[in-house]
Amino acid sequence: MSRSKPSSHLLATLLLLLASIAVYAQQKTPPPPGADRPLNLPRITERKLSNGLTVIMAPLPNVPKVTAILTFRAAGTAADREKHPGIAQIAAAVANEGTDTLNSKQIKEELRSIGGSLGLGSDADSTSISASALSEFSPRLFALMSDVAQHASFPEDELKLAKGNTIQRIQAGRADPGFLVSERFQKAVFGNHPYAFVVPDEKSINALMRADLKAFVATYYVPNIAHLIVVGDIDTEKTFAEIEKAFGSWKSGATPAEDNPAVPKREKRQIYFVNRPGSIQSAIYIGNVSIPRKDKDYFSLRTADTILGGSFYSRMTRNIREDKGYTYSPFTASNTQAKSGSYVAGAFVRNEVTGPTLLEMFYELDRMRVLPVTDEELKAAKEFSNGNFSIELASQAGLAGRINTIYTYELSKDFISDFRAKVNALTPADIEKAAAKYFDTYHAAIVIVGDWEKVKDQVTPFGEVTIYDAEGNVISK
């Protein structure tokens, strides 16, 4: 019982035909984006406990879990380095191996029964306890974090085991070119600054006593120089009550004196070669000192980095991977921290192309310094930053980690909501200016881990060389 007239029937057939052509033809150009979707920016609440602990909560109910980070802002890897080198790292390794009321096994079993994890780690600026659990068990997770933060007991047997294992792990790491190149780079760039500290030597580790560690955490693990971030399937008010219960009785302490020497300035380009006989690749890092995270040039440098080597379709990848086939995963990275930062371009390449790779890496670094990026490149870099920022904030660990940078590096509390506007305001001139200043090839540190005998003729044209062994001893200058 069709009521359609012949003409409309014909039209319908035509439309159908057109539709089927549209269906089966291969589209030649990318489809345009759809309408913008709501960003669902996190709702962040900040509170303070009476002991000075800053508490930051952000609901993200993507799964029934909760993710928490408790950061001690003064407990960087180089804290107390004059008297007790490596103490922050050993404290972090042993703090969750026993408290006044729980032994190591009891802590691990409690975590297991709440579907949880809890680990400590130190970086150049701070020590953090990172933890997670099923959200229904959040009070038990907070109780455990609080116990580790306040009552780590450093049992003698656990300390002895951790010291021995740390020494052996470092020894094992000295066989790994990735560890060797990053260690030497950190030392080359930061000289006498605390950021040059990577791992302690055997003697320093052995010298650490239980009383030292107890004193260290009593000084550095205190609420008034700490912040706690809780993200996940939470109700802000209920969660805050749980946090107050777990952390409320924690006693505040004095603020430790800041160790803040000047960041060294590099005088010349220099090659630091770590000899690893038998290497079939050269591990290359080129870089220099850059800026602290809160510097005004942060967004320009970050975006210059995206264009040069911080994304897959970057200049570095297109050149030395997709065009030349020298390497698998070239990269550049802007590592900005509380007091300073570093800029690095890296690649792992077969021995035969070590020299040609250095040439191309310097070319790409210098090209960023001398010529403006194209409008198309900059537009793509902005989209990349903004879109991937949304992806980062969609995971509990991503959001918690991002909030942690705001509080550790004392950034604007509006960092997340302002992010897109700051990125979008950048011009090609901003990028060129930041690159000219921070991709300083003229004074760069060039660190290479490889087989000196096999690649020395390719390396020496690029600068003066100091040769090290895997343990860090200078072999020759």
Place this chain on the structure above:
Amino acid sequence: MPKLAKRLPQFFVALMTLALGLSGLQAKPLNVPVVYYKLPNGLKVVISEDHVAPVVTVAVYYNVGFRVEPKGRTGFAHLFEHMMFQGSANVKKFEHAKFVEANGGNTNGHTDFDYTNYYETLPSNRVETALWLESDRMRSLDISEENLKNQQNVVSEEIRVNVLNQPYQLFEWIDLWQNAFTNWNNSHNGYGELAEVNAATIDDVRSFFKTYYAPNNAVLTIAGDVDANEVKKMVEKHFAGIPAQASPPAPNLAEPPQTKEKKVAQTDKLANLPALATGYHIPPQSSPDFPAMALLVQILQGDDSARWFQRLVKDKELTLDLTGGLNYFGNEFDYSGPMIMTTRATYKPGHTADEVVKEMDGVIAELIQKGVTEKELSDAKVRFRSSFYNQVESSFGKAHLLSCLALFRDDPNQINHLMDPFDKVTGEQIKTAARKYLVAENRTVIDRVPAAKDQKADAKGDN
């Protein structure tokens, strides 16, 4: 009170409320909305809405892993994966990455035992860009000699950086599999021997593409902040016109039962400390023993409260570490062929691999004799559930699981009942699994010790 997103589609919330009202259950089940259908060309399509963040993952999973690559061409499935980024009819070499990143996303691919995947995670209003990109290369991959040579170089560097120039050279995967399995499809080096990677020809690439990269051998999954009905139209527009191909031959993955323990001694020219790896054949996923085996793996080595970790690292102080699991690359659901449970430990100088294995055996014997405690078992289930939530938290993680369930089981809806068989496991079943599978004749042990200092100057493996 487990619950998933608070922003489920309205009809879904209504359904859940109804179900809860009727059953009076305390814990809400995980509810991932799943739309599943097949295009006439055989492409399986999965769509899962989740509006918690403005992002989406588009993933294509092909039913081809490195087990089925041709003899004489180890590493070919992975080399081919690289070729999928070398351009197609309307996308120039490497511009796949350009389009994804210029639209705010990220992209990658991965070659595994039984699948190869390609994915883009990007802002959800760009979903059609990703669909267009995936359809263009599924329909019309551009294959050239020059690009093949380029990617052979790139993959060779990848193998050098991750295997040949590293201490231990991934022996707990490559060497362990070579020794534990007898069927070449299962045992060969899936990363590839350099000479074989570099011997691949353009005809190999063409024929692999035609055989395996057809819509009827793939799953397309879209997970995230999208409208399922709108996405269906886009999928139709970009994928319906891609012709089906003859189904690839089913690979022979049959593995004869192992009857005798295998022990292998190796030296390492780059490592400073000795290490060992063990592999036990485990029952197939379809076996009634499988859920118990999976929880047994958790109980032995799931975390640092687990029995092997406690015995070796803490009580006996024999090893520095202990890592491993049921599937070297993934989880309980993202493979389909024969599998071994692997364990890797760096042990302390002055001790032997035999000492370590003896302690591992001691733990197993104790478990068989006394069983596991109620708490240990219920904790293992909690831990298993918690890891499952970690898996489905991100749009990519969810797309991954949905894709594998569609690819290997033709049923992505299983995501909402995935925990059931594991929740039902009893202590008796754990004991049975230990008794049946954790026996010496079912395992391979590799002991890898540093070479004497004078042999260290010449790393193996380069050509």
